[in-house]
Amino acid sequence: MHMTFSVAVAGASGYAGGEVLRLLLDHPQARIGTLTAHSSAGTPLGAHHPHLLDLADRVLEPTTAQALAGHDVVVLALPHGASGRVAAELEALGEDPVVLDLGADHRLVDAADWEAYYGSPHAGTWTYGLPELAVGAGGGRQRERLAGARRIAVPGCNVTAVTLGLQPGVAAGLLDTTDLVAVLAVGYSGAGKALKPHLLASEALGAAVPYAVGGTHRHVPEIAQNLRSAGASEVRTSFTPVLVPLSRGILATATARLAPDVDPAVLRETWTAAYADEPFVHVLPEGAWPTTASTAGANTALVQVAYDARARRVVTVTAIDNLVKGTAGGAVQSLNLALGLPETLGLPRNGVAP
Ligand SMILES: NC(=O)C1=CN([C@@H]2O[C@H](COP(=O)(O)OP(=O)(O)OC[C@H]3O[C@@H](n4cnc5c(N)ncnc54)[C@H](OP(=O)(O)O)[C@@H]3O)[C@@H](O)[C@H]2O)C=CC1
């Protein structure tokens, strides 16, 4: 079947919107329609994304439901809180495109979790856009729910890295999920392009900077939600992100105490088998370690698992490009599933290194 679909991108001047466009330009069936922005409306896309040569002259329109109407697919790459409003306005116009929300508004199932971490009313829950997410103990995956989905909530980038690292052990019942520790080295593009004081180059260059320390990060409940989907009954995660002087990339080290009576010899086989059929998640051979550079530009997660016998902890390390597998690539992968296209269409598997 050869069909094309039209896509409008709201927030096209931002990092996530720009990355969606970079990937869609290489997607054989995507036709890029309206592009919108906020303060940059009226300016050409080339002023914001000089790397996107094929769209350089496209002029950004203000982000309104009217501007986004008339497309098969709408991608919302907007700050938290904005996407719920735009989606509701589209519905009020009688529009029913496939909508992908790259922001957080529709990821959480539990409204109380949303209100506790985001401090605003919950906009609702959409189909969660992590195809590899384990669903239940029977080997199900979230991709089955994404087939035909009309509203997709794309995961947080840190969440994707931690979930993919830990879930094979959670699904197999090998880990004590009440004692998880995740420390992440994260690149600056994850924060978006808006200027923030701790992101000034003079503060950031040459420094590693922790933030949201002490269990306050918004991704804590989303990680718990995913690990419960994979089979955990109770999840407690100490989560600490550390900004490092990288533009792109997340390296997540997530550790867990081994559950009682589990033989650590089963770890490698469990992780390898869990991802054996996954096109975008790869467990490295023993002794090889993921690096952020190896995933740059690719929709790939590289995973490694080891056992620390003295600490009796399972150690997982996962690398992703936050803008690709962590956002825009994960979105296109989910979109392919929603439209009934091959899941891998238009998506790079190989990174750019060194
Ligand atoms: N960067 C990342 O790695 C990831 C980002 N995300 C999510 O994707 C979304 C976009 O992030 P990112 O691209 O990094 O952010 P940016 O700050 O880079 O871009 C934000 C975009 O939204 C527009 N915008 C700003 N304020 C408003 C507003 N009040 N109403 C409508 N549009 C507005 C901006 O337009 P203008 O430039 O014209 O002002 C810009 O196009 C966020 O929800 C983010 O959490 C999710 C996972 C990872």
Ligand SMILES: CC(=O)N[C@@H](CCC(=O)OP(=O)(O)O)C(=O)O
């Ligand atoms: C460096 C940095 O600030 N990274 C962001 C990643 C944001 C993200 O994944 O997206 P959502 O905000 O849509 O969840 C953070 O940790 O908040």
